Amino acid sequence: ILLSVAALALAWVYPxxxxxxxxxxxxxxxxxxxxxxxxxxxxxxSVPLSCWLMFLANILWAVAYDT
Known part of the structure; x- marks a missing residue:
């Protein structure tokens, strides 16, 4: 549930x-x-380290693609 609250915050803050x-x-x-x-x-x-590495890779991909 807490992860979905963070998702809502990200969606609200992005614009x-x-x-x-x-x-x-x-x-x-x-x-x-x-x-x-x-x-x-x-x-x-659980949210293991491999998940956070994949999340970081996704952020870097978005930055590289959208810049």
Whole structure:
């Protein structure tokens, strides 16, 4: 449940980041990639290090693709 609250916060904050930061792609990548920790938590009830590495890779992918 807490992970879904964080997803809601990311979705709410992203449009404002376009206005107030130079790299809104980081928030975009986090918003799109947040499904990775949520899926890991739903299936295994834990969020291992490999999940966070995949999440970080997704953020970097979004930054590279959208910049």
């Amino acid at each position: 404002f980041m376009k206005r107030y930061t130079h790299l809104p792609q980081v928030v975009l990548g986090a918003a799109f990639g947040w499904s990775i920790p949520m899926a890991f938590a739903a299936v295994s009830e």
